[in-house]
Amino acid sequence: MSLIKAKGYNIEIGTGIFKAISSFLSKNKYSLHFIICDENTIQFCLPKLITSCPGLKDAEIIELESGEASKSLEFSAHIWQTLIENNADKNSLIINLGGGVVSDLGGFCASTYKRGIDFINIPTSLLAMADASVGGKTGIDFAGLKNSIGTFTQPKAVFIYPDFLKTLPPRHHKNGLAEIFKIALISDKILWTRLKDLKPYNEEQLIAKSVTLKNKIVSKDPLDKGIRKLLNFGHTIGHAVESLLLGTANELLHGEAIIIGLIIESHISFQKKLISKKEFEEIFVSLKNTFGPEKIDVLEFSAIIELLKNDKKTTKNKLRFALVAKIGSGKFDVEVTEAQIKKAIDLYNTSA
Numbered sequence: 001m002s003l004i005k006a007k008g009y010n011i012e013i014g015t016g017i018f019k020a021i022s023s024f025l026s027k028n029k030y031s032l033h034f035i036i037c038d039e040n041t042i043q044f045c046l047p048k049l050i051t052s053c054p055g056l057k058d059a060e061i062i063e064l065e066s067g068e069a070s071k072s073l074e075f076s077a078h079i080w081q082t083l084i085e086n087n088a089d090k091n092s093l094i095i096n097l098g099g100g101v102v103s104d105l106g107g108f109c110a111s112t113y114k115r116g117i118d119f120i121n122i123p124t125s126l127l128a129m130a131d132a133s134v135g136g137k138t139g140i141d142f143a144g145l146k147n148s149i150g151t152f153t154q155p156k157a158v159f160i161y162p163d164f165l166k167t168l169p170p171r172h173h174k175n176g177l178a179e180i181f182k183i184a185l186i187s188d189k190i191l192w193t194r195l196k197d198l199k200p201y202n203e204e205q206l207i208a209k210s211v212t213l214k215n216k217i218v219s220k221d222p223l224d225k226g227i228r229k230l231l232n233f234g235h236t237i238g239h240a241v242e243s244l245l246l247g248t249a250n251e252l253l254h255g256e257a258i259i260i261g262l263i264i265e266s267h268i269s270f271q272k273k274l275i276s277k278k279e280f281e282e283i284f285v286s287l288k289n290t291f292g293p294e295k296i297d298v299l300e301f302s303a304i305i306e307l308l309k310n311d312k313k314t315t316k317n318k319l320r321f322a323l324v325a326k327i328g329s330g331k332f333d334v335e336v337t338e339a340q341i342k343k344a345i346d347l348y349n350t351s352a
């Protein structure tokens, strides 16, 4: 078992996790338990959780459709409605059993219901285990914009059971790996080298490594005012690509869009002389080899720029990026011109 101490809560990882969950529940004596699942986690993860934690046998189950479309106002209303119908009080607990969609949405609903009730995350996808379940960002997509409504609210605990990954489809596995590549690029050269050379750690070690690196950054800056912005590397372009293709036949998973973002933004880092040509090529080749070329239509520069102007990270119309600055470290609030973005997108379009 690994234990990582975050600001105000613990993150525990390992096969013995259900004991830790049971002891958390008996210590806290919540009045009611609500477990949020999606179509897959209700089938693949909930039975194991309930049989291993008898304290949850009377929990109310809230089932969502799986996928990004559930991170919506409509599903938030469904959760709030269920809480009200079941007389959830301030001492109720929400348990988010699922991927990043469930933890973002469930955390958002918990943080707003009666001005905030407790929630814990039991992530079941690699992306949620290695990244989304930690750090306190909650939210939903609104008006076609990713994560445009949300809160910063820390979970009361995060419990990670890597064996849940056994049923995760391979496409979603790669999706989670994308965020691990990102955190390595901006904060850990040794991890990057192992990933690049295809010498990964075992799953539990890899998740613990990624969570430790993320936790180190978010603990210093929980509200995203400074160093936490580093985690946005790949995400300014990545979110724009993700929003652009949302609801189309070419819709991408979050991590797939982030890989495109990492390639384009690494080229911007190169143009800004933050990394050498050799480093850019190393990143480009390694991402291509690991993730393969995603089949997407040519990215339209004008559509991307329009979305960037609406991005939460854009202030006073200035485009500021978090970029890799030497592999293993990063720099945030770097002002980037439209011409530099266009050049990087052109490079992507001609080489993808």
Ligand SMILES: NC(=O)c1ccc[n+]([C@@H]2O[C@H](COP(=O)([O-])OP(=O)(O)OC[C@H]3O[C@@H](n4cnc5c(N)ncnc54)[C@H](O)[C@@H]3O)[C@@H](O)[C@H]2O)c1
Residues within 6 Å of the ligand: 038, 039, 040, 041, 044, 045, 066, 067, 068, 071, 098, 099, 100, 101, 102, 104, 124, 125, 126, 127, 128, 131, 132, 133, 134, 135, 136, 137, 138, 147, 164, 165, 166, 167, 168, 169, 172, 175, 176, 254
């Ligand atoms: N809050 C944050 O800090 C943060 C960080 C990164 C990403 N995110 C958000 O996370 C979301 C993406 O998360 P995701 O990739 O986990 O998506 P997801 O929650 O949609 O899960 C991916 C798919 O895997 C299925 N699944 C999950 N666990 C499974 C299991 N054990 N077995 C079988 N199937 C399983 C789900 O049903 C779904 O179909 C995005 O909305 C993104 O914005 C949030």
